[in-house]
Amino acid sequence: MGERWFLRLLGFLVAVALPPLVAFAIADVVAGDLIARYGMGTTLLVAAAVTVLWAAVVAVGGSRILGAEADQMIAIAQHGRRTDASADEGGAQARLAGALDERNRQIAELAASSRAAPITEDAAAVARSMVRAARTVTGDPTWTLAILRSDDEAILPPGVYGVERDAPPEEIEEVHRWASTVELPDDPALGAQLATGPWGAFVTADVAGAAELRAILVAPWEGRAAPSRAELELLSLLGQHAGAAIEHALLYERVRSQAAEINRMASVQADFLRGVSHDLQTPLTSIRALADEVRSAPNLDGAAGRDLETIAHQADRLRRMVAQLLVASRLEAGAITPRSDVFRVEPLVERTWNALRVERPFSLRTDGAGHLAVGDPDRFEQVMWALLDNATKYSPDGSAIDVVVEPIPGPRLSVTVTDHGRGMSPETQAHAFEQFYRAADARSAAPDGSGIGLYTARGLIGAMGGSVALESALGAGTSIALLLPAELAEHDDPVASEA
Numbered sequence: 001m002g003e004r005w006f007l008r009l010l011g012f013l014v015a016v017a018l019p020p021l022v023a024f025a026i027a028d029v030v031a032g033d034l035i036a037r038y039g040m041g042t043t044l045l046v047a048a049a050v051t052v053l054w055a056a057v058v059a060v061g062g063s064r065i066l067g068a069e070a071d072q073m074i075a076i077a078q079h080g081r082r083t084d085a086s087a088d089e090g091g092a093q094a095r096l097a098g099a100l101d102e103r104n105r106q107i108a109e110l111a112a113s114s115r116a117a118p119i120t121e122d123a124a125a126v127a128r129s130m131v132r133a134a135r136t137v138t139g140d141p142t143w144t145l146a147i148l149r150s151d152d153e154a155i156l157p158p159g160v161y162g163v164e165r166d167a168p169p170e171e172i173e174e175v176h177r178w179a180s181t182v183e184l185p186d187d188p189a190l191g192a193q194l195a196t197g198p199w200g201a202f203v204t205a206d207v208a209g210a211a212e213l214r215a216i217l218v219a220p221w222e223g224r225a226a227p228s229r230a231e232l233e234l235l236s237l238l239g240q241h242a243g244a245a246i247e248h249a250l251l252y253e254r255v256r257s258q259a260a261e262i263n264r265m266a267s268v269q270a271d272f273l274r275g276v277s278h279d280l281q282t283p284l285t286s287i288r289a290l291a292d293e294v295r296s297a298p299n300l301d302g303a304a305g306r307d308l309e310t311i312a313h314q315a316d317r318l319r320r321m322v323a324q325l326l327v328a329s330r331l332e333a334g335a336i337t338p339r340s341d342v343f344r345v346e347p348l349v350e351r352t353w354n355a356l357r358v359e360r361p362f363s364l365r366t367d368g369a370g371h372l373a374v375g376d377p378d379r380f381e382q383v384m385w386a387l388l389d390n391a392t393k394y395s396p397d398g399s400a401i402d403v404v405v406e407p408i409p410g411p412r413l414s415v416t417v418t419d420h421g422r423g424m425s426p427e428t429q430a431h432a433f434e435q436f437y438r439a440a441d442a443r444s445a446a447p448d449g450s451g452i453g454l455y456t457a458r459g460l461i462g463a464m465g466g467s468v469a470l471e472s473a474l475g476a477g478t479s480i481a482l483l484l485p486a487e488l489a490e491h492d493d494p495v496a497s498e499a
Contacts, residue, residue: 019054123156124169126249127215130242132163134205134217137238142219145207145242146176149214155253156246175199180216191236194226203227205239207246217242266332280322288315316355320385327382328435328452331459338376338464342487345373345380345415349403352384358392361400370489371407375464380484383460386453387417387480394442395421395477412466413486418479424472432470433458454480 127145134143147169150156159169160176179202182195192205200222207215217239221227227235291312295305330336346366353362373380391401399420406414424432428439436451457480458468465485472478 121249123150123152123246123249123253124161125165126245127156127161127242128163128165130207130217130238130245131161133242134219134235134238135163137234138219140219143217144219145215145217146172146180147213147215148172148177148180149212151212151247151250152254155250175202176216176218179204179218180214190229190232191239192227192232194221203235205235205242207239208243213243213246213250215243215246280318284315284319284322288312288319291315320382323382324386324452324456327456327460331456331463332435336459336463338379338460340374340464341377342372342374343377343380344370344489345405345413345484348377348381349384349405349415352381352388353401353403355385356388356392360392360398362403363400364403365405367404367406369407371411371413371486372489373413374485374487375466376460379460379464383457383482384415384417386457387482390453391417391419391421391478395419407486407488408483411486411488413484414481415484416479416481418477420477423474423476423478424470425474429470429472433468457482 127147131143131145134145135141145161147156147158147161150158157169158172160172161169178197178199179195182193182197182204184191184206185193191208192203194201194203196202200220201224203219203221205217207213207217217235291308294300295308295312300308327336346364349364353364388401388403395401402418404414404416404418406416408414422441424439428442431437431439433454435455437455438451454468454470461468461482461484467483469481469483470478471481
């Protein structure tokens, strides 16, 4: 501002002094005789008068100009901006505010499309939703999505996708192949650009995804102004979002297909177990009955009788294992409906232990007042067989097996089976009740195990309204406690139901 004032003052002085000097020089050349006649003094007096008059004229004009400038300076001091630029500056601010509003709208639309991406539907629906998002964000209805290569072409076929729901993709043309080969800028922040070629001008946005996914968002741009860097950055973000949404949809579809296949195989396995269990029950029952019949024959020597007894015992053992498999398949199908009887558990525990025919110390202790369990005695006996069989298999020969029956408030009846074997690691305990799970050390200790004992025990006790708890430590044995609904026994009655 000071420099401009200096220039204007210099121009004012030049405007005052220069014209009279030029006029005097011209007069001296043209009318020299007239100047000589009147004398130099008169001439200088006239020149001075003309100069003063001219200076007065210039001063009036300059004062108006400088006054206007002073008024502008006062306005700047009072309002902080130039009054003659207010209209232009206000328009620039309005344009900037409008651009920011549009940018915020586009970002909000992009965020909304991210949340609404239908990745649980088929991948083609996701591709169409990305085209819809591009058109909504940019306000341009010409955007399409060209899928040139897909991770799984059966799920997402290559083609050009629009927004029409259930419409098949259009065929990929040469223009799309050309647009997909245009190199992107070196700037890593930009995944979109304006490309010009034999088919005209197009804006393309790379749809970033896995190595097998190759796709671009494309829109014709002939006759339009080149997009700004901010617009290219927004389109790059849109392309990244589209790639992530399509990848998620493809992954979801693959996981869903795999889950359906796993469920189908599990159903086949359950059907197979049910069929095999039913088919084995009859011959095993027949073997047991024939062994008993032959044992009752007269004149049977002792060795043959012992062999027949072993056959009957193993047949019973196999029948119990088959029953476990059948229970496991029914538990998985939700087809277990136990009875609800009142029974004493001690005789069933003793009978189960005797059926195992294991030569080792065994103790059964009842603490507290006599209680009767409420549940299915047959299912309870299956559970006890599984727990006692596991206890003998996974503890050293000659070690004791202890069973404690104890009432607890509720009323509940606790039946705890404790062995003094190798115990379980925390990792094994976390998976102990899973179907068919067997730890590596368990497989080495008992190769003939099935891995369904604890699974069926928890399922059967749970179906009777009870629960199962496990406590174990490596080298310190394992305790498994069954909790069943119970009621107080009147006059310490005998077993109400034992079959």
